[in-house]
Amino acid sequence: MRDNEYILQFNNVCFRYEGDEENVVLPLALDNINLNIKKGEFVAVLGHNGSGKSTLAKLCNALLVPESGKVIAAGMDTSDSIHEYDIRQHIGVVFQNPDNQIVATIVEEDVAFGPENLGVEPKEIRRRVDEALKTVGMYEYRLHEPHKLSGGQKQRVAIAGILAMMTDCIVLDEPTAMLDPIGRREVLKTIGKLNKELGITIVFITHFMNEAVAADRVIIMDSAKILLDGTPKEVFKERNLLKKVGLGIPPAAELAHKLRKTLPDFPDGILTADEFAERFITYARA
């Protein structure tokens, strides 16, 4: 494998799904996407339902291959079917519904599923499983049955299942969409930890604005195209554009924006509630 600065590269990628009926050509699900993701980056992808963000996830590890253009994952072309399983050892995908991605009836056996498929030695599998479960904070639950866990716990087991394969990059396709607020917080914390402590590249697909704030880079997708791409500060500055495509900005940013209407000198570029509180206190004192 070539040593490359980028773990994922999309070059002029177009993709469309095949319809059930003949002669009916569905519109493009991805329209000429160009995107480079560096190793170790934490990227959040935001967009509406049907904006193409889930399709993007499936193209990352050769579950789908582009109609035209190229996806280079970990230095390998995904349309080359010889590399299919090599790519999946480097890039893992976690899906929305945790129930539909857990295979075994015991937590630790599910986490072992990936390394077992790769033909790893039993002792090494044991080590990886324990480590992965400790990383996501589910070690005490290793002998539980998955259906008795909460949504957030199940999703963390699913993440551990990918971790045990020791991938360099994890793509998460709306992992928080079906969870309650507590589960969502647990999963977000885990994802942050993977990126900061283990240096794993994260592509985090979501439709919650405030979840994207923690990322290094935010990509906004709309109607199969990339609309905006930049740091959270840069992207959420475009309030009007985001409103136009039916997306909002994080609540704290929205609040700051509304305050600026009456207090024009109130600081700009606030994204989180903590930031807001801090700036507000300094502003009020001044």
Next chain:
Amino acid sequence: MIKDITIGQFFPGKSFIHKMDARAKFSLMFAFIIIIFVCKNLVSLGIVFGFALFMIILSKVAIKTILKSFKMIVFIIILTSALQIFYNSKGTVLFDWWKIKVTDIGMLTALFMAVRIITLILSSSLLTYTTSPTLLTDAIERLFSPLKILRINVSTLAMMMTIALRFIPILIDEVDRIMSAQKARGADLETGGLIKRAKALLPIFIPLFVNSFRRAFELAYAMECRCYKGGEGRTRMTAMKMHIRDFFAVFVIAGLLAGVIWVNRVFVALI
């Protein structure tokens, strides 16, 4: 209602039977079932029944849960033993009315049949009560792996079993959810004749099937993401190992078989 089914459930524990190697347990349970059919009279069957009870006590599975699983099959037990009473005309007649003759041997055979079915259920449910589903499928996979010669893909079959077991609780929850949703929209599931009620189940099963297909596709994607490509080249995290206790169990079962054969010879055969 659906959640009451205990057959096939697993109760974790640390007893001798829980700790046995799943392959040994599976084969010995099979041998035990054969022994049940080797019994020819009530004395030998009594010994085997006593042994089954002893195993249940040894496994420390709550008697209550076992009795619960019998609730559903009481009817079958009664029916088979009742048939034995009416179809047996050997022995002294105890009761005679029109075409029905009840003899003492008929009564004994009925008792024999009832005990036989109960012992069968006790022993086979003990296997699932004390073995986790994954260990059980693992054991089946390993025991039947010689079938590879016949080009039967045992590991794929075992994977199918594991997935089926994994999705049973999920689908049960889903049935509950769909039923509630349909009831909330005015579906009447509890009144009317058999046909009407069967028809009322249609709006439950259609969404269930549609959802199952959707789940299957998603699971397939998730399995592909984790590099599943069939049984070839797969390793397992836990290696199965036979211990002294498993060899001991083999001897106990062999001893039981020898004892049953001897008792069969000494006492008069009933069947």
